[in-house]
Amino acid sequence: MRRPIIVLCGLMLMGSACSSDDSGGSAGQGSAGAETQLTVFAAASLTGVFRDAIGPDFETRHDGVTITFNFGASDSLAGQIRSEGTADVFASASGTWMDAVQDDPGVTERTDFATNRLVIITPPDNPANVVSLDDLARPGVQLVLAAEGVPVGDYAREVLQSAGILNDAEANVVSNEEDNASVVAKITAGEADAAIVYTSDVSAAAGNDVTAVEIADDVNVLATYPIAVVAGAPDASLAGAFVSYVLSDAGQASLEAYGFGTAG
């Protein structure tokens, strides 16, 4: 009578060991060796450009250096840095979360390195026929946004507020996602009618199968991304070199190719 329960509990244990519910990712901790490790925490929207362009380019220019990226929502990353402090470099999608890290544990060489604007996306066939920002206020449109506290979620609500449709649009929100990648995923799966994400998410380099609807400049938000070396980084000069590379012509060119604006 007792055995089935034990088997059950064992299977549940296995199941929960296999599950990964935390999307914050895990920062690799480099062990001692000839290789140097650099740990970069970066906003989810920077995944493509950092992982596929800037990261490899930096590693090519700096022999023996391996970069470990931890991508996630900036609020989530800031929380991890403040409680666990394992990052060398932090690139945030908003000043708010960089301020939080600046408070504790502190940063050096803080510089704005890129900008991003917002855009509406719909599934390729645009089932709800969304062609303008005002359409998001139309009853029955299923809108997906990132949660409040996540930079792109806050920016999106700013845009809706500037356009005067925040309340109506909020009534259409069907899900508050944890980062921009999850928002895009709902649209590429064809599950929602529309969402607001970054223009970098619709760039050719991002390769997302969505239809983009522009947001007028006068209501759009210019998201400014700061980058900094985190206090307590084991190799501050290497971390500083990474920051400098991101700010260099080569780094800025990569960012532009991935749909970001320049900081200057």
Place this chain on the structure above:
Amino acid sequence: MHRRLPLPVVCLAAIGAAFVALPVVALIVRAPWGDLGDALRGAGAGNAFRLSLMVSVAATALSVAFGVPLAWVLARGSFPGRSVLRAVVVLPLVLPPVVGGLGLLFALGRSGVAGRWLHEALGIQLTFTTWGAIVAATFVSMPLVVIATEAGLRSIDPRYELAAATLGARPSRTMWRVVMPMLAPQVAAGAVLAWARALGEFGATITFAGNLAGHTQTLPLAVYQARQTDPGGAIFLSLILVAISIIVLVSMRHRLTGGR
């Protein structure tokens, strides 16, 4: 009768117990008890609590309604592919919940394999609804009912059913009057585990049903959303989950351990 326990066993057990108890104790210690009311209100505790209870109970009911027949077929039936069916049915237990949620999305979502028909022919959409959260929770918890029930069925002496048949009982009467009463403890234990699993479900829910307060934001999702912007609220929501779980598990302790 009281037997002395070996010391190494007691030491390891103590470490194990501390390991499991420490996070709960830490939550209680770190909770900002002074701000209880505001933190709970801000984090949407009322909605999350109500939804969690509703979703977990509904998911358990569905798991039992479909899981027991499934277990019956697996235990008593004989058809080709039975072991494959059993493996498939148990799969959600070992699959990462987010993967399960993705699968559900592509199967039952608006553009999904079966969901497309549901949406176009019947106007039903499961994603972003409470029913979607129930579906996600049922997906991950049904295997627990199936496993418990199948094990129970196998341990029942078939001679009872033979005796009933000899005395003239039809299969359905045998099932309800002879087997089910003997199976009830097993099914109940499976149902409790399924309920606990459904209560804590996160990955499949957020991937398939989404995250919206009052509709799909169960307690685990509310904790996840509150943890950066409202850590106090997150702690209290977590403690609510702990409290519910302890109450039910303690009240069911006899069923789960089969005795003392």
